[in-house]
Amino acid sequence: xxxxxxxxxxxxxxxxxxxxxxxxxxxxxxxxxxxxxxxxxxxxxxxxxxxxxxxxxxxxxxxxxxxxxxxxxxxxxxxxxxxxxxxxxxxxxxxxxxxxxxxxxxxxxxxxxxxxxxxxxxxxxxxxxxxxxxxxxxxxxxxxxxxxxxxxxxxxxxxxxxxxxxxxxxxxxxxxxxxxxxxxxxxxxxxxxxxxxxxxxxxxxxxxxxxxxxxxxxxxxxxxxxxxxxxxxxxxxxxxxxxxxxxxxxxxxxxxxxxxxxxxxxxxxxxxxxxxxxxxxxxxxxx
Amino acid sequence: xxxxxxxxxxxxxxxxxxxxxxxxxxxxxxxxxxxxxxxxxxxxxxxxxxxxxxxxxxxxxxxxxxxxxxxxxxxxxxxxxxxxxxxxxxxxxxxxxxxxxxxxxxxxxxxxxxxxxxxxxxxxxxxxxxxxxxxxxxxxxxxxxxxxxxxxxxxxxxxxxxxxxxxxxxxxxxxxxxxxxxxxxxxxxxxxxxxxxxxxxxxxxxxxxxxxxxxxxxxxxxxxxxxxxxxxxxxxxxxxxxxxxxxxxxxxxxxxxxxxxxxxxxxxxxxxxxxxxxxxxxxxxxxxxxxxxxxxxxxxxxxxxxxxxxxxxxxxxxxxxxxxxxxxxxxxxxxxxxxxxxxxxxxxxxxxxxxxxxxxxxxxxxxxx
Numbered sequence: 001x002x003x004x005x006x007x008x009x010x011x012x013x014x015x016x017x018x019x020x021x022x023x024x025x026x027x028x029x030x031x032x033x034x035x036x037x038x039x040x041x042x043x044x045x046x047x048x049x050x051x052x053x054x055x056x057x058x059x060x061x062x063x064x065x066x067x068x069x070x071x072x073x074x075x076x077x078x079x080x081x082x083x084x085x086x087x088x089x090x091x092x093x094x095x096x097x098x099x100x101x102x103x104x105x106x107x108x109x110x111x112x113x114x115x116x117x118x119x120x121x122x123x124x125x126x127x128x129x130x131x132x133x134x135x136x137x138x139x140x141x142x143x144x145x146x147x148x149x150x151x152x153x154x155x156x157x158x159x160x161x162x163x164x165x166x167x168x169x170x171x172x173x174x175x176x177x178x179x180x181x182x183x184x185x186x187x188x189x190x191x192x193x194x195x196x197x198x199x200x201x202x203x204x205x206x207x208x209x210x211x212x213x214x215x216x217x218x219x220x221x222x223x224x225x226x227x228x229x230x231x232x233x234x235x236x237x238x239x240x241x242x243x244x245x246x247x248x249x250x251x252x253x254x255x256x257x258x259x260x261x262x263x264x265x266x267x268x269x270x271x272x273x274x275x276x277x278x279x280x281x282x283x284x285x286x287x
Numbered sequence: 288x289x290x291x292x293x294x295x296x297x298x299x300x301x302x303x304x305x306x307x308x309x310x311x312x313x314x315x316x317x318x319x320x321x322x323x324x325x326x327x328x329x330x331x332x333x334x335x336x337x338x339x340x341x342x343x344x345x346x347x348x349x350x351x352x353x354x355x356x357x358x359x360x361x362x363x364x365x366x367x368x369x370x371x372x373x374x375x376x377x378x379x380x381x382x383x384x385x386x387x388x389x390x391x392x393x394x395x396x397x398x399x400x401x402x403x404x405x406x407x408x409x410x411x412x413x414x415x416x417x418x419x420x421x422x423x424x425x426x427x428x429x430x431x432x433x434x435x436x437x438x439x440x441x442x443x444x445x446x447x448x449x450x451x452x453x454x455x456x457x458x459x460x461x462x463x464x465x466x467x468x469x470x471x472x473x474x475x476x477x478x479x480x481x482x483x484x485x486x487x488x489x490x491x492x493x494x495x496x497x498x499x500x501x502x503x504x505x506x507x508x509x510x511x512x513x514x515x516x517x518x519x520x521x522x523x524x525x526x527x528x529x530x531x532x533x534x535x536x537x538x539x540x541x542x543x544x545x546x547x548x549x550x551x552x553x554x555x556x557x558x559x560x561x562x563x564x565x566x567x568x569x570x571x572x573x574x575x576x577x578x579x580x581x582x583x584x585x586x587x588x589x590x591x592x593x594x595x596x597x598x599x600x601x602x603x604x605x606x607x608x609x610x611x612x613x614x615x616x617x618x619x620x621x622x623x624x625x626x627x628x629x630x631x632x633x634x635x636x637x638x639x640x641x642x643x644x645x646x647x648x649x650x651x652x653x654x655x656x
Contacts, residue, residue, distance in 0.1 A: 027591070076496060101494035102389065103464050106423040109394045114424075139590045141621065154537020156588045160641070163588075163619070180536055182391050182466075209537055212391040235540040238525075238547045239556075246521045246536025246558040248493060249391070254409060259544075275548065276642055277541050 002129030002174040003149070003194040003201070004092060004120065005033075005068065009133045012057065012066035012090065013038040014073055014081050016048050020096075021072035024137050025049055028070075031134040036064040057088040068092040070126065070135050078122065079104040086117045094135050095121035095185070102248065105183035112185060119185025123248070125155040125177035136177065146171015148284065149195035151188055152207035153180050153214070153247070157235055161207060161280050168281040173201040180247030182211070188218040196226050203229045203287050205280055206271070208262055210236030211250040215262035219269040229287035232266045233274045234259045288490040288501050291330040293372040295486035302459040304452050304470075305482045309374035315352040315359070322375035323347065327354040331366040332507040339363045344376060366507070377482060382472035383439060384408055385453060386487075387421075387460040396421040396460060398431070398453065402439045404472040427457040448481035449473070464494030515574045520567075521560065522574055527552025529648055530580030530612075532571060534559040534587050542586045545641055551649040554580050559587070569604035582613050584648040586641050589620015598626035602633050613651050617644035 011028065015021040016038025026049045029035045035051055037060040044055030054060040057069070069090045073081040078097045085093050093112070100122045112119045120127055126136015131145035138155070142163040148170050152158040155177060162175060176191045178184055188206060195201045204226070208215040215234060222230050237259040239245045241252040252258050263273045274280045290298070296306040311330070312318045329341030336342050341363050345354040351373055361368045382404035390397040400417040401408065408416065417438040421427050432450040436442070441449055452473065460468045469487035476482060495502050508516060515522035521536070529546060531553040533539040543553040555578050559571055575583060587597050597618055605614070615636040618626045627637045636651060638644035 023591075075493065099493045101464050101491050101497065102466070103423075103461065103491065103494065106389065106394065106396065110422065110424050137591065139620070152537075154535060156533075156535030156590060157537030157541050159588050159590055160538060160541070160619070182389060183394050187392070207537070209540060214392070217392055233541075235537050235544060237544045238553065239540060239543070240525060243523050243556075244492075245523065245540050245556060248491075250536060250540070276545060278640065278642065 005133045005135045010036045010066045012069040033133040070094045075100045098123040102183040121179040123181045124179030129174045144171040147202040149201035150175040150205045151191035164278040164281045182249040188214045189221045206232040208234045211257045216265040219265035223269040230271045231283040234262045289332045290488040295488035307375040315355045321373040324376045328372045329368040330370040378477040379474045381475040386469040464491045521558040523556040527554040528581045530555045530583040532557040546645040549645040565600040565603040568600045582652045585616040587618045594618045594620035594626035595622040598629040615648040
């Protein structure tokens with residue numbers, strides 16, 4: 001078992017004919033994900049890496065019955081593509097695309113909710129359930145099956161932490177890269193809820209960063225609803241206020257959203273916070 | 288993208304939000320026929336102008352020019368005043384507060400208002416603040432405007448004007464891809480007119496392609512940050528002296544944190560992103576070196592790209608630059624041993640982990656390695 005993506009995942013790649021789409025369609029299939037179709041308007045009827053390409057998501061659904069989509073569509077067209085996928089009946093849409101205006105996400109997230117669909121991202125590395133399926137762009141070789149659920153706002157920092165976990169023998173049930181934007185489809189609390197329910201997940205790692213109050217809310221949620229042990233890391237202790245640290249959502253505003261506040265909230269909820277990224281694996285050993 | 292007050296007010300006016308009349312000037316003699324009596328206001332991308340002496344009244348044209356001469360060139364919390372806005376002085380009876388922002392947790396727009404305007408909203412007691420989430424799919428509804436007006440204790444014509452401004456401010460927020468619209472004070476004049484006394488506007492950088500007219504606005508970036516921005520490089524200058532370059536925003540932040548724990552201080556945040564293209568790496572290093580770091584700390588988690596490919600890119604980039612600055616490099620990923628050989632071959636210090644790399648950078652800086 002795992003959350004969001006699994007063996008049953010039948011994946012549609014939106015934007016499969018682009019450089020990124022083609023590259024990662026192949027990488028995901030090599031990992032064992034069932035990549036059943038791709039879309040690219042105007043290129044219907046062709047194939048990419050042996051995967052049939054359709055003009056529209058509806059055509060792809062008719063032909064290959066995908067249940068999940070991953071987006072490599074450029075930012076200006078991403079909103080259209082997400083709505084197209086949800087309207088065609090897909091229930092999970094993973095948005096890799098970065099630099100999507102957050103006003104588009106402000107429409108997409110509630111729209112998905114009214115249709116009973118889930119969005120992960122935007123601006124995220126995707127979701128992987130090691131040994132089952134990868135719907136994302138992360139390097140496959142650092143992951144290994146296990147019982148730790150990982151939720152993170154960052155990409156490469158997660159790879160760093162997961163790599164150390166794998167080396168120390170802590171495999172993962174599912175890793176959800178929720179994305180670095182201020183408005184995202186699946187937030188930390190929602191990811192925690194999924195892991196709390198998942199029987200294959202025994203422990204949880206939260207990788208947070210400065211900006212917003214997602215970690216403070218996560219800490220509160222953990223105290224009230226999560227019975228599984230949780231370990232955290234928060235990036236940006238040395239970030240100056242008022243500066244956007246690479247991620248659109250990573251900014252300390254009016255003294256809010258600091259790493260100290262987040263670390264304090266976690267500790268108050270009984271969640272140990274790692275000083276160094278690699279210490280996450282050490283803290284897991286104590287749970 | 289942040290807007291100077293006078294630019295924000297021009298956009299407010301375009302959306303039908305009343306603003307005082309005004310003229311902008313970068314030299315006193317440019318001020319020809321200003322509104323009188325006036326307020327002379329420093330135009331800088333930072334708050335606290337009034338306290339810093341950047342906002343002053345003046346009555347006659349001579350007085351206005353003299354005041355402008357005083358304010359122009361001032362340093363307000365690190366920002367040089369290059370322009371002043373000479374604005375009609377309002378006879379204010381009441382000061383209200385109105386803003387729109389996003390609630391990241393609710394993933395909705397948040398309307399905030401208070402009858403206690405003119406001060407920072409953080410200083411206003413919670414029970415005097417009106418807050419309402421606006422669901423994006425349906426927009427601002429009349430009942431929200433009615434309850435806003437009632438909360439503020441307004442009625443009649445003034446109430447109608449405030450409701451109209453709130454409706455227009457919401458439309459502006461959505462249409463301009465704003466992350467902040469703040470009117471503080473929202474002034475009620477003695478004549479019963481409601482006017483935006485100040486205007487704060489921040490627009491989402493990612494929406495620049497929809498608002499190309501804003502692309503060339505001055506931002507609160509250092510000249511080097513501006514140069515990087517124009518090249519599409521994510522770069523921030525910090526006050527330490529070790530140049531940090533990594534891939535991914537989270538990892539770059541974490542590298543700075545780890546460096547700090549090891550006793551060093553980062554002088555730059557440079558996120559290489561997903562690139563391993565030697566040309567891009569070279570451009571990034573070029574910017575980094577202009578910040579004159581004592582040591583460069585490079586931390587790359589190879590990910591999909593093989594570590595030796597990244598190392599070759601770094602080698603190629605540095606050979607072209609004749610840097611002369613010591614570089615501590617850590618590249619993790621497939622073929623990382625080969626990557627280390629390549630980097631050591633061009634005289635770089637190499638490390639296995641980011642903790643080691645940070646420690647080494649601190650030692651190299653002190654001349655101990």
